[in-house]
Amino acid sequence: MSIFVVLILTALAWAAFHGWQLPxxxxxxxxxxxxxxxxxxxxxxxxxxxxxxxxxSAFALRESEKLHIRPDDEVxxxxxxxxxxxxxxSARELDMLAKALRDKYGVKLDEVWHEGLxxxxxFQRVQQARGKPVAR
Numbered sequence: 001m002s003i004f005v006v007l008i009l010t011a012l013a014w015a016a017f018h019g020w021q022l023p024x025x026x027x028x029x030x031x032x033x034x035x036x037x038x039x040x041x042x043x044x045x046x047x048x049x050x051x052x053x054x055x056x057s058a059f060a061l062r063e064s065e066k067l068h069i070r071p072d073d074e075v076x077x078x079x080x081x082x083x084x085x086x087x088x089x090s091a092r093e094l095d096m097l098a099k100a101l102r103d104k105y106g107v108k109l110d111e112v113w114h115e116g117l118x119x120x121x122x123f124q125r126v127q128q129a130r131g132k133p134v135a136r
């Protein structure tokens with residue numbers, strides 16, 4: 001009986017530790033920093049990483065996985081990859097993203113939102129709101 005309890009506790013600990021990661025299709029991508037830098041050559045690495053930190057925080061992902069996300073990934077695509085069983089986006093994650101974008105950058109997600117919104121387009125809007133040059 002005690003072996004059974006230990007196995008269950010081990011499985012629960014493993015699930016808790018590994019449960020909040022990017023899905024396999026995104027997690028095993030190589031670093032996408034080069035894609036971000038080539039898409040936004042005038043943006044600093046810090047600006048790109050700060051933006052990606054806002055995104056992974058809103059979707060409750062690991063900070064260490066932020067550079068696995070590409071500029072051509074769609075916001076809803078990331079949401080659906082993280083939540084494959086939900087057909088409609090949860091207001092919680094998108095609300096957290098909208099609040100974080102508004103608080104940190106002054107960008108209102110509802111003003112730029114459309115079904116195919118990419119992270120690159122969102123980052124471009126953030127850069128424009130910050131008065132930084134955007135060469136894309």
